[in-house]
Amino acid sequence: MEQFKIVVTDYIEPDLNWEEEELAKYDNVRFEVHQLKFAPQEELIAAIRDADVVVVNMAPMTAQVIGALERCRLIIRHGIGYDNVDLKAATSNGIRVANIPDYCPEEVAEHTIAHLFACYRQVVFSRKVLEESSRKGLWDFSGVPRMFRLSGKTLGIVGCGRVGSRVLRKTKGLEMNYLICDPYLSEERKRELGIECVDLETVLKGSDIVTLHTPLNEETHHMISGPQLRTMKQTAYLINTARGPIVDVEALALALRENWIAGAGIDVYDKEPPDPSYPLFGLENAVLTPHLAWNSEEAGWDLRVKILEDIRRFMEGKPPRFVVNAEVEEVLGRRK
Numbered sequence: 018m019e020q021f022k023i024v025v026t027d028y029i030e031p032d033l034n035w036e037e038e039e040l041a042k043y044d045n046v047r048f049e050v051h052q053l054k055f056a057p058q059e060e061l062i063a064a065i066r067d068a069d070v071v072v073v074n075m076a077p078m079t080a081q082v083i084g085a086l087e088r089c090r091l092i093i094r095h096g097i098g099y100d101n102v103d104l105k106a107a108t109s110n111g112i113r114v115a116n117i118p119d120y121c122p123e124e125v126a127e128h129t130i131a132h133l134f135a136c137y138r139q140v141v142f143s144r145k146v147l148e149e150s151s152r153k154g155l156w157d158f159s160g161v162p163r164m165f166r167l168s169g170k171t172l173g174i175v176g177c178g179r180v181g182s183r184v185l186r187k188t189k190g191l192e193m194n195y196l197i198c199d200p201y202l203s204e205e206r207k208r209e210l211g212i213e214c215v216d217l218e219t220v221l222k223g224s225d226i227v228t229l230h231t232p233l234n235e236e237t238h239h240m241i242s243g244p245q246l247r248t249m250k251q252t253a254y255l256i257n258t259a260r261g262p263i264v265d266v267e268a269l270a271l272a273l274r275e276n277w278i279a280g281a282g283i284d285v286y287d288k289e290p291p292d293p294s295y296p297l298f299g300l301e302n303a304v305l306t307p308h309l310a311w312n313s314e315e316a317g318w319d320l321r322v323k324i325l326e327d328i329r330r331f332m333e334g335k336p337p338r339f340v341v342n343a344e345v346e347e348v349l350g351r352r353k
């Protein structure tokens with residue numbers, strides 16, 4: 018029987034006992050767990066050199082590390098992003114790289130809706146009003162920004178994939194109108210969702226809240242900058258739970274300071290965590306959360322279950338559910 022060695026380079030869970038128990042059910046699997054996020058490269062290489070499958074959270078899988086792997090055929094990135102894995106090196110070495118892009122769309126949609134309410138109902142600002150009124154001994158609502166009824170307003174969704182489509186579904190009871198921009202949705206998918214798409218400018222012009230759910234790539238980098246913010250309504254809010262660099266944060270800071278728009282809800286940053294000089298710190302019309310949209314007990318478990326599913330698929334000779342370096346198939350094809 019073929020023997021498999023599965024090695025975890027680093028992990029964020031309290032322990033991986035569940036994975037160990039699950040994999041102990043197979044006679045032909047050796048499962049090793051390390052915490053090598055900050056270890057010297059030689060130590061990382063020594064731990065994974067003869068692994069068939071490497072599961073990595075944050076340890077840097079550089080070209081040098083990948084080049085030293087003798088048997089590896091699959092690297093699984095614990096999470097969605099995979100910028101700590103040198104994809105080119107993996108591809109040229111015939112190693113599939115998998116990520117788990119579908120463990121937390123419910124949470125990110127819920128967090129987006131939390132931002133929607135936090136912005137529209139001034140939830141964070143209200144605390145200051147409460148404490149000041151308490152000090153004065155009488156209600157003082159003089160500094161409260163103008164508030165509007167959400168019902169009947171228009172929600173602009175930019176990117177209607179896993180997260181965006183859930184925001185659409187989950188907000189249906191709020192009696193809002195929608196403007197949706199996603200140039201890559203198939204006609205069939207649009208029919209399924211019961212939507213029509215418009216261009217970005219139409220979304221920006223017509224929406225009371227604009228929420229971003231695109232991937233970060235060359236096309237979407239700074240997709241929202243000065244001119245786009247100028248296009249939005251003065252009473253509108255911008256929400257970004259997708260990726261920091263989709264929004265030009267300097268332009269957003271200016272827009273918030275000069276009231277081009279009413280406010281913003283942000284969960285993601287160019288640099289993470291952001292430096293203390295982050296331009297939105299100190300702006301009262303910015304609701305800020307620390308890249309936690311993904312987080313829940315359930316999502317944490319889904320991630321573990323889905324990683325184990327990919328390990329099982331590997332042992333059955335099947336590719337993982339999501340391969341991020343599709344070009345590797347050509348390399349693997351040439352080797353057959």
Ligand SMILES: NC(=O)c1ccc[n+]([C@@H]2O[C@H](COP(=O)([O-])OP(=O)(O)OC[C@H]3O[C@@H](n4cnc5c(N)ncnc54)[C@H](O)[C@@H]3O)[C@@H](O)[C@H]2O)c1
Nearest residue numbers: 176177178179180198199201230231232258259260310311
């Ligand atoms: N804050 C968090 O904790 C967290 C967690 C998970 C995901 N995310 C981020 O959320 C975003 C959405 O994730 P997802 O799983 O829904 O991705 P997805 O791939 O399922 O959906 C993205 C959608 O954006 C569309 N799109 C691509 N380019 C576009 C453009 N230029 N204009 C409009 N639409 C465009 C695509 O067609 C697709 O439908 C990603 O940026 C992801 O990294 C954040």
